[in-house]
Structure formats: structure tokens, C-alpha cells
Amino acid sequence: MTAESNHLSGKGILAGKRILAVDDENDILETIVDILDMAEVDTARDYDSASAKIRTGRYDLAILDIMGVDGLTLLDEAVAMGIPTVMLTAHAVNPETLMASIRKxxxxxxxxxxxxxxxxxxxxxxxxxxxxxxxxxLLFDRLGGYFDERFGPDWKAKDETFWSDFSRNWQVGRGIQARLKNDPRVRDIGV
Incomplete structure (x- = not known):
């Protein structure tokens, strides 16, 4: 079954998932809710309400804007709660926030x-x-050309050590370690 037929049949990975979407722009939130109609999407438009939802809700995924809602701080909170998190941004699309998102x-x-x-x-x-x-x-396989065009073809050269280390350690990067450290299933067995 293809991803498209999974989506149409409601049997994709997102079907029935609880997702928190956080953005200060209501039209972006409405678009996310419409696009992810196979999931249960909860929304927040500011840091305080998003932070409260992260602490008290049970989410399978969080989608966080970086600007306007203090998204990188919310990322720390979501990771601490074991919530897989995707950063979504327009104004903060730059190598620094990309690397911060990975590190966090x-x-x-x-x-x-x-x-x-x-x-x-x-x-x-x-x-x-x-x-x-x-x-x-997968992200860099799909969007690497976008990042090269947006940041310039040699954008990784400025932080060559970071990107070299990151490329060698896709599976055990600092971000994954941070999520594992906060995952109670892993933490409780002493890994």
C-alpha cells in the first residue's frame, strides 16, 4: 500500500495520533489541522498554553514554530516529556536554528x-x-537541495566539525541521546 493510499484509507502512521501544533499564526494552525485530518490535532498559539499542554497532555508528536512561541524552549520541554518533535519555521530558517534543533x-x-x-x-x-x-x-535526502539553495552550497563548511560528526552518527546523535535520556522506558532500565 502506498503512502497516498494509506492516507486516503486512514491507515497511515498519522491516523489516530495525538499531535500538538504550536504557532502564533492562526492560519498556519488551521492549515496544519486541515492537512492532518487523519489525526487528532490540538493547537496552541503562545508559549504558556503550549507549555501547559506539553506538561499535561499525552501527545504522539509535537509540531513547533520557532519564532513567536519560544519554540526552542518548548522543544526542550517536549523532549523531556518524550514527545517526538518537529520544528516548523519560516522566519528562523537558518543553519543556526537547524543545528539548535538537532542538538536539542x-x-x-x-x-x-x-x-x-x-x-x-x-x-x-x-x-x-x-x-x-x-x-x-531522510529529511536531508528529501530537502537537502532546499537547504543548499536557501543557505548556499557550502553552508555546512562554517560548522564542518558539527556536520561531519552528525553525518557519522545519524542514529546516535546528540538529539537522539537527549530523547533516550528522557524516555522513561529507557531510563527505567538503566541504559
Whole structure:
């Protein structure tokens, strides 16, 4: 069954998932709710309400804007609660926030220009994660050209050590370690 037929039949990875979407722009939240109609999407428009929902809700995924809602701080909170998190941004699309998202444990970083493909990207990312494959590798396979065009062809050269280390350690990167450290299933067995 293809990803498209899974989506149409409601049998994709996202079907029935509880997702928290956080953005200060209501039209972005409405778009996310519409695109992810196979899931149960809860929304928040500011840091305080999003933080409260992260602490008290049970979510399978969080989608966080970086600007306007203090998304990188929310990322820390979501990772601490074991919630896989995708960063979604327009104004903060730059190598620094991309690297910060990786370091803090996000499973992906998506420009808002890719919002139209959000369901397909999330299905692929979560599918890769569920199969034990690194979602970041999938992201760079799919959107590497976008980042090269947006940041310039040699954008990784400025932080060559980071990217070299990251490329060698797709599966055990700092972000994954941060999520594992906060995952009670792993922490409780002393790993």
C-alpha cells in the first residue's frame, strides 16, 4: 500500500495520533489541522498554553514554530516529556536554528514552504523512526537541495566539525541521546 493510499484509507502512521501544533499564526494552525485530518490535532498559539499542554497532555508528536512561541524552549520541554518533535519555521530558517534543533533533540526541521507536503513528510519521518532509521537522514535526502539553495552550497563548511560528526552518527546523535535520556522506558532500565 502506498503512502497516498494509506492516507486516503486512514491507515497511515498519522491516523489516530495525538499531535500538538504550536504557532502564533492562526492560519498556519488551521492549515496544519486541515492537512492532518487523519489525526487528532490540538493547537496552541503562545508559549504558556503550549507549555501547559506539553506538561499535561499525552501527545504522539509535537509540531513547533520557532519564532513567536519560544519554540526552542518548548522543544526542550517536549523532549523531556518524550514527545517526538518537529520544528516548523519560516522566519528562523537558518543553519543556526537547524543545528539548535538537532542538538536539542528534534526529529526534524521543516521550512513552512514545505507545509503543503506536511502529511507526507511526517508519514515518512515517523515511518523511518519506527523502522529504526534516522529521520534526519531522510529529511536531508528529501530537502537537502532546499537547504543548499536557501543557505548556499557550502553552508555546512562554517560548522564542518558539527556536520561531519552528525553525518557519522545519524542514529546516535546528540538529539537522539537527549530523547533516550528522557524516555522513561529507557531510563527505567538503566541504559
Amino acid at each position: 533533540g528534534a526529529i526534524s526541521y521543516l521550512p513552512k514552504e514545505t507545509l503543503i507536503d506536511l502529511d507526507d513528510l511526517l508519514e515518512a519521518l515517523l515511518g523511518a523512526q519506527a523502522a529504526g532509521k534516522p529521520p534526519w537522514k
